Amino acid sequence: NAGVMQNPRHLVRRRGQEARxxxxxxxxxxxxxxxxxxxxxxxxxxxxLQKENIIDESGMPKERFSAEFPKEGPSILxxxxxxxxxxxxxxxxxxxxxxxxxSEQYFGPGTRLTVT
Amino acid sequence: GQQVMxxxxxxxxxxxxxxxxxxxxxxxxxNIQWYKQRPGGHPVxxxxxxxxxxxxxxxxxxxxxxxxxxxxxxxxxxTQTTDVGTYFCAGKAQGGSEKLVFGKxxxxxxxx
Numbered sequence: 001n002a003g004v005m006q007n008p009r010h011l012v013r014r015r016g017q018e019a020r021x022x023x024x025x026x027x028x029x030x031x032x033x034x035x036x037x038x039x040x041x042x043x044x045x046x047x048x049l050q051k052e053n054i055i056d057e058s059g060m061p062k063e064r065f066s067a068e069f070p071k072e073g074p075s076i077l078x079x080x081x082x083x084x085x086x087x088x089x090x091x092x093x094x095x096x097x098x099x100x101x102x103s104e105q106y107f108g109p110g111t112r113l114t115v116t
Numbered sequence: 117g118q119q120v121m122x123x124x125x126x127x128x129x130x131x132x133x134x135x136x137x138x139x140x141x142x143x144x145x146x147n148i149q150w151y152k153q154r155p156g157g158h159p160v161x162x163x164x165x166x167x168x169x170x171x172x173x174x175x176x177x178x179x180x181x182x183x184x185x186x187x188x189x190x191x192x193x194x195t196q197t198t199d200v201g202t203y204f205c206a207g208k209a210q211g212g213s214e215k216l217v218f219g220k221x222x223x224x225x226x227x228x
Contacts, residue, residue: 033215042122042204042220043159056213091158102147102208104161105216 002027004094004108005074012114019079019086021111025094032075033105034067037089049075082115089113118143118209122219130227135195137222139188139205146210148181148188153221154201162190162203185210195226 005024013019025032030051035043045059049069060067064082069075079086089112093105119142129135139148147166151159163172165181165188172179178191188205202221208214 043218045215107158
C-alpha cells in the first residue's frame with residue numbers, strides 16, 4: 001500500500017510566481033491536512049479537507065493561499081505571488097476516519113519550497 | 117486559541133541515559149498524539165492517548181496522559197543513537213475543531 005505521496009519534493013520559485021503543491025493521500029483515505037514547517041519549528045496547521053469540501057481553513061493566510069481536494073485527483077495547495085517568507089517545508093497528511101483529530105495521520109515526504 | 121507547549125526545546129544525552137519530554141496544552145484535550153521526525157524526514161505517528169491518566173508503553177518508550185487531559189509526557193529509557201530526532205506532541209481540543217495543534221517539538225541528540 002503506497003504511502004502519502006507529495007510532489008514535487010523540491011520547488012524553487014522566484015518572487016511573484018505561483019507555487020502548486022500536490023498531495024495524493026493513502027489509498028482509502030478521504031481526509032487530507034496541510035501543514036507548514038519552518039526550520040527548527042513545529043508543524044503549523046493550515047487546512048483540513050475532505051473530498052470536494054474544505055472542513056477547516058483557520059490556519060490558512062487569507063490572501064494568496066488556497067487549497068482544494070477534488071473528487072478525482074490529488075489535493076492541491078496553491079500559493080500565488082510567492083514571497084520569501086513562504087519558503088518552508090509543506091507537509092501533507094491523510095487519515096482514514098471522520099474526525100481527523102481522533103485518527104493517526106500519515107505524513108507525506110513534504111515539499112521544500114524555496115523562494116528566491 | 118489553543119496552544120501546545122513542549123519542553124525542553126533541545127536535549128543532548130549520552131547513549132544509555134534516559135530522556136523525557138513534556139507537553140502542556142492551554143485547553144483540555146480530547147486526545148493527544150506523539151510523532152517522531154528524523155532529520156530531513158517527515159513526522160511518523162508513534163501513539164495516541166485518549167483516556168485521562170492513560171499510560172502506554174512501546175518497548176523503551178513510555179507515554180503518559182495527565183489526569184486533567186492537559187498534559188502529557190514521553191519518556192525513553194536507555195537511549196540509543198536510533199532515537200535521534202525531534203519528538204512532537206499534538207492535541208485536539210475537546211469540543212473544538214477537528215484540527216491537531218502541534219507543539220514545537222523536542223530535538224533529541226544522542227552521543228555514542
